[in-house]
Amino acid sequence: MAEMESGVLITLVTILVSGVAILLGTITPAIVEGRAVLKALEGMTRQPEAANDLRTTLIIAMALLESTAIYVLLVCLILIFANPLLDRFFPGG
């Protein structure tokens, strides 16, 4: 019974932590990406002849910024689908 209880506790904490992590981990890159797009658009309207360079740089920068959100997502996926703690404390469970 006690083992069952702690297994439930680990699962519960995992779910809560995944929710909070995905929340914070997507809000922050979204805000930062929005600011990057804003600045790039300002630059494009001010200098339309530099629009192509700006667009390429913007896409690369967006990809780099978005990878932080992807890392959070992968951590959440590992926690939910392949939780190492559950395997470690309850082998075979």
Added chain:
Amino acid sequence: MEGFFPQVVFTIFGIPVRDTVVSTWIMMAIIVGAAAVASRRWPEALEMLLDFLIDTISSVMGRSAGPYLPFLGTLTIFIAVANVIGIVPFVVSPTRDINTPIALSLIIFFSVYYFGIRAKGLWGYFKDLASPIFMLPMELISHVSRTLSLTLRLFGNVISTELIVAVVFMLVPLFAPLLLVAFSMLTGVLQAYIYTVLAATYIGAGLEANER
């Protein structure tokens, strides 16, 4: 969620072969066949693709794309097709398995050294790499960490869009996932572009002579 993650289809000499590997073979046949057909019937399309690749690579690296075009162009086409092929029924995208992005990133990791050493010689390359000697550990750490980040970016993007499609499919099976499938195709092609641009940036950085 059963069947969402890569399954072992059969084993060959004790080595498990996953369904992503089988779909990679299918994909290679499709690419070769499409190239053979297109070169005969629509050569203009291939020329447009080639021009786009040459423009992108040369503008990112700031030099002639010639020696790097075969490698980076193959990378672009492979990743773009690999991300999009998941829409074909019974074929999973190879990039959904994390081993495919790891393999691609390791190829880039070694190709940076290969192209750098070929351009500057063994001694010249490592002298440039360690020109202030205390920067050498930083450089080596950054080589490893950017390989990891390339891997995780590609894998995470593919798996996240497919996961979203799967979740929406569980909620509304009819018509609603179509929009998200289209979105995942768009992100897949965009990821191929980004991956190539980043690889070209890394190779270009390894080629540049250190002025100090």
